[in-house]
Amino acid sequence: MSKPGQIRLAVVAGVVLFLEFICRMGWVDTISLAPPTKIVASAIELVMSGEIRRDAFLTFSTVAGSIVSAVIVGFLMGLALHRFPLVRRFLDPFLASYYSIPTFVFYPFFIVMFGLNRIPLMAIGFIFAVVAMAINTLSGMQRVPRVWLRTAQMMRMSRIDTIRKVIMPAAAPYLFTGLKLAIVYSFIGVIAGEFILSGAGLGFQIAFSYNSFETAKMYGYLAILLTLVGGLNLYIYGLEKRIYERRGGR
Amino acid sequence: MSSVASTGLGHVEVKDATKVFPGRAGRQDVHALGPISLSLKQGEFFSVVGPSGCGKSTLLDLVAGLTTATDGEMVFEGQRLVGKVPEGVGVVFQEDSSFPWLTVQENVGFHLKQMGMDAAEIARRVDHAISFTGLGGFAKAYPAELSGGMRQRVCIARTLVTKPRLILLDEPFGALDQQTRLLMGDELLRLWRESGATVMLITHALDEAAMLSDRIGVMSARPGRFIDVIETGWSADRDSNIVSDKRFGDITARLWQKLRAESMTAMSGAQA
Numbered sequence: 001m002s003k004p005g006q007i008r009l010a011v012v013a014g015v016v017l018f019l020e021f022i023c024r025m026g027w028v029d030t031i032s033l034a035p036p037t038k039i040v041a042s043a044i045e046l047v048m049s050g051e052i053r054r055d056a057f058l059t060f061s062t063v064a065g066s067i068v069s070a071v072i073v074g075f076l077m078g079l080a081l082h083r084f085p086l087v088r089r090f091l092d093p094f095l096a097s098y099y100s101i102p103t104f105v106f107y108p109f110f111i112v113m114f115g116l117n118r119i120p121l122m123a124i125g126f127i128f129a130v131v132a133m134a135i136n137t138l139s140g141m142q143r144v145p146r147v148w149l150r151t152a153q154m155m156r157m158s159r160i161d162t163i164r165k166v167i168m169p170a171a172a173p174y175l176f177t178g179l180k181l182a183i184v185y186s187f188i189g190v191i192a193g194e195f196i197l198s199g200a201g202l203g204f205q206i207a208f209s210y211n212s213f214e215t216a217k218m219y220g221y222l223a224i225l226l227t228l229v230g231g232l233n234l235y236i237y238g239l240e241k242r243i244y245e246r247r248g249g250r
Numbered sequence: 251m252s253s254v255a256s257t258g259l260g261h262v263e264v265k266d267a268t269k270v271f272p273g274r275a276g277r278q279d280v281h282a283l284g285p286i287s288l289s290l291k292q293g294e295f296f297s298v299v300g301p302s303g304c305g306k307s308t309l310l311d312l313v314a315g316l317t318t319a320t321d322g323e324m325v326f327e328g329q330r331l332v333g334k335v336p337e338g339v340g341v342v343f344q345e346d347s348s349f350p351w352l353t354v355q356e357n358v359g360f361h362l363k364q365m366g367m368d369a370a371e372i373a374r375r376v377d378h379a380i381s382f383t384g385l386g387g388f389a390k391a392y393p394a395e396l397s398g399g400m401r402q403r404v405c406i407a408r409t410l411v412t413k414p415r416l417i418l419l420d421e422p423f424g425a426l427d428q429q430t431r432l433l434m435g436d437e438l439l440r441l442w443r444e445s446g447a448t449v450m451l452i453t454h455a456l457d458e459a460a461m462l463s464d465r466i467g468v469m470s471a472r473p474g475r476f477i478d479v480i481e482t483g484w485s486a487d488r489d490s491n492i493v494s495d496k497r498f499g500d501i502t503a504r505l506w507q508k509l510r511a512e513s514m515t516a517m518s519g520a521q522a
Contacts, residue, residue: 169351
């Protein structure tokens with residue numbers, strides 16, 4: 001393991017041991033914080049008993065729907081914004097101030113539009129994520145070196161081939177950033193939506209456990225969620241790192 | 251002065267071409283080039299020198315079909331260019347244009363794959379081009395693992411592998427040191443002899459033009475026109491050893507004599 005990796009592991013282990021120690025010593029209220037060993041035991045219990053299965057499926061399928069739609073629509077939006085500078089100039093102030101809008105206020109509107117099911121939550125995740133993907137796609141397209149586009153022109157490549165074989169690989173670092181943000185924003189949108197607006201899913205179960213003073217269970221849900229989201233992000237990070245290494249930072 | 255005027259019989263013909271870039275945000279239009287005429291013979295090595303901003307690269311873009319002329323016409327092998335690069339034309343740009351996400355092998359074979367050539371033929375041509383350009387042993391390397399000179403050779407190999415009949419080089423050695431430039435010049439001459447292609451080289455290096463070319467067109471300050479054409483009289487089997495030839499010094503001196511006043515005009519224009 002690398003030196004930074006060892007330091008990272010030592011810090012995490014130190015924090016976990018510290019939390020275990022202060023919980024066991026009774027220095028913190030066990031209603032507020034459960035010792036890490038109990039959290040892990042609760043997480044294992046949730047997984048082994050199958051109690052988590054339905055909620056995890058609902059949350060992850062909703063998040064997956066949000067990510068996939070946000071990435072596809074965001075990418076196409078980025079392409080269109082790049083292709084039509086007039087539209088881009090028109091939308092610039094809206095895009096710049098987009099994340100100042102409290103997205104959750106649209107939930108009632110989505111319920112009217114899509115009904116009382118999982119789609120309004122997916123829509124919340126989607127509108128949270130889509131603009132990040134679009135802006136990063138646009139940034140990537142704008143930074144494709146002109147000489148690569150001239151090379152494509154020299155090779156008499158069609159517009160579609162130029163996008164597929166030159167622009168997309170050239171913009172890959174930005175597309176990856178867009179993808180990472182789309183994943184994070186989709187999780188935030190959906191989990192927060194479940195937390196305050198839904199009757200099912202991991203976000204709802206965390207809120208329910210909290211309200212029922214089931215501290216260990218609440219942290220168990222949190223631990224599982226963090227492990228899965230962290231694992232997914234690490235996987236994307238690994239892919240991205242491989243691309244950067246291959247390109248030598250270019 | 252030897253003529254570069256269009257004869258209608260050349261491999262490449264530029265007839266009274268001008269290029270004017272429209273001014274943006276209320277600024278004046280920029281008359282970048284011409285009217286200019288040029289006729290390149292089949293298999294000749296023609297270089298263009300001129301002061302900065304005189305329109306050398308614009309001329310190359312016009313000849314390549316990468317841009318369209320405001321007036322005049324370009325003809326390649328008897329066919330008028332109609333806003334796209336014709337088949338049989340290869341361009342090597344000044345900047346490194348290798349794709350960093352592809353290996354040397356994939357970069358060199360990229361255009362052939364794009365042309366729909368079968369895999370066995372691509373592999374054969376790529377292997378040949380890689381050894382031809384001295385990149386053997388680096389076929390699986392990524393451009394980031396290569397030096398600037400090697401990356402430029404990847405771009406040259408990618409262009410030559412398609413066997414273009416007209417090779418256009420836009421200051422391909424601009425970023426290289428003097429020794430590497432001389433060696434790359436030798437390689438380029440070898441490739442030119444073996445391919446039999448017509449070559450047009452844009453360069454700001456007078457010694458490079460003097461060493462490599464059959465003819466050298468000297469351009470005026472913007473809007474660029476040919477003010478002289480110098481026949482070097484070198485034999486086809488020349489190499490960088492000719493830099494010690496007295497004639498080499500004479501050619502370089504004549505180029506500078508022609509260019510000095512134009513370069514000063516260009517500089518004063520840039521400062522104004």
